[in-house]
Amino acid sequence: DTEVTQTPKHLVMGMTNKKSLKCEQHMGHRAMYWYKQKAKKPPELMFVYSYEKLSINESVPSRFSPECPNSSLLNLHLHALQPEDSALYLCASSQEFSSYNSPLHFGNGTRLTVT
Amino acid sequence: DAKTTQPPSMDCAEGRAANLPCNHSTISGNEYVYWYRQIHSQGPQYIIHGLKNNETNEMASLIITEDRKSSTLILPHATLRDTAVYYCIPRSGGGADGLTFGKGTHLIIQP
Numbered sequence: 120d121t122e123v124t125q126t127p128k129h130l131v132m133g134m135t136n137k138k139s140l141k142c143e144q145h146m147g148h149r150a151m152y153w154y155k156q157k158a159k160k161p162p163e164l165m166f167v168y169s170y171e172k173l174s175i176n177e178s179v180p181s182r183f184s185p186e187c188p189n190s191s192l193l194n195l196h197l198h199a200l201q202p203e204d205s206a207l208y209l210c211a212s213s214q215e216f217s218s219y220n221s222p223l224h225f226g227n228g229t230r231l232t233v234t
Numbered sequence: 235d236a237k238t239t240q241p242p243s244m245d246c247a248e249g250r251a252a253n254l255p256c257n258h259s260t261i262s263g264n265e266y267v268y269w270y271r272q273i274h275s276q277g278p279q280y281i282i283h284g285l286k287n288n289e290t291n292e293m294a295s296l297i298i299t300e301d302r303k304s305s306t307l308i309l310p311h312a313t314l315r316d317t318a319v320y321y322c323i324p325r326s327g328g329g330a331d332g333l334t335f336g337k338g339t340h341l342i343i344q345p
Contacts, residue, residue, distance in 0.1 A: 164332045227276050
């Protein structure tokens with residue numbers, strides 16, 4: 120079990136659909152992250168939120184739109200995706216303090232298929 | 235962040251110690267070494283991290299060389315459930331800067 124909960128676990132969507140991925144943590148962490156992982160590849164960072172503000176965007180296409188409505192929730196809104204966007208989308212959280220004791224805690228991801 | 239070199243794959247017999255090496259020769263003075271693993275179809279799981287000293291927790295031990303250019307993760311009594319991809323990741327202490335994953339080592343525990 121993980122302390123970072125992602126829903127849904129699986130999602131199939133067409134290229135014209137709009138959908139959202141949800142991530143929730145109740146560890147009091149103030150930094151939250153979205154990663155994308157293609158099959159047989161390592162996870163790649165997409166976005167970082169720190170204290171509910173977007174602090175890193177790794178040049179992600181605008182068809183991916185992150186949102187952090189409060190310190191416990193992180194959403195990823197999807198619109199007009201392409202089949203090559205099919206991947207495992209991982210959410211993570213960490214304390215944003217200046218301390219080495221700040222490992223990232225990951226959820227088990229949403230497996231997205233774009234048809 | 236420093237680059238890392240890990241063997242692509244390793245085998246280990248069940249019940250034996252698994253020793254996973256990582257070379258991070260370009261690591262800077264303020265970068266910690268983090269280890270994660272990812273079991274198939276799950277999210278990455280934090281294992282352990284350290285700066286200079288050796289570290290041990292309930293999952294593993296981390297041995298960092300004195301020059302900090304390499305480290306070894308030790309799983310003392312490997313089980314079949316330890317089969318996973320193991321990532322060694324240098325990271326600057328603190329801040330919301332994320333983790334940059336390399337290709338990792340696919341550890342296969344043999345019965």
